[in-house]
Amino acid sequence: MTPNNMTPGLQENGNKLAGARAASTICLLAGIWFFVSPWVYGAPLTGNAWNSWIVGALMFIFGCARVARPAYSTGLSWANMVLGIWAFFSPWIYGYVFNSGRFINSLCVGVIVFVLSIAAATMSRRTLVPPARHA
Numbered sequence: 001m002t003p004n005n006m007t008p009g010l011q012e013n014g015n016k017l018a019g020a021r022a023a024s025t026i027c028l029l030a031g032i033w034f035f036v037s038p039w040v041y042g043a044p045l046t047g048n049a050w051n052s053w054i055v056g057a058l059m060f061i062f063g064c065a066r067v068a069r070p071a072y073s074t075g076l077s078w079a080n081m082v083l084g085i086w087a088f089f090s091p092w093i094y095g096y097v098f099n100s101g102r103f104i105n106s107l108c109v110g111v112i113v114f115v116l117s118i119a120a121a122t123m124s125r126r127t128l129v130p131p132a133r134h135a
Helices: 008-040 049-068 074-094 100-123
Strands: none
Touching: 008 049, 008 074, 008 100, 049 074, 074 100
C-alpha cells in the first residue's frame, strides 16, 4: 500500500509515529551525550559521574526501544521523562552546581529529554478506532 492509497486516519497515525520516532531519536542522542559528558567536562573520576553514566545509558536504551517500536513502548517515553527531570535536578542533588559546564549541560539535557519524551509519548498514544459501520 502506497502512502497515496492510505486512508486519512492511517496516514495521520503514520505521521504521528514518525514524529514519535524523531523525538525519541533526539532523546537517545541526548542520552549518548549525557553518558560521555563527564569525560568532556573533566570529571570522570568524581563520584557523581556514575549518575551521568547510568542515566545517559538508560536514556539511550529507552530511546532505542522507542525508535524501534513507537506504538508499543509509550511507557518508555514516560520513563525517559522522569530521567529528564532527574538530569535537570542532578546538579543540586550531587553538588556540582559550581562546575558551570556540567551544570548547564545537565539543565539542557534534562529539559530536552523532558519535553521530547512527553511529545513522543503523546504522539504515539494508541487510540481505539470504532469499527466501520456498513450501510
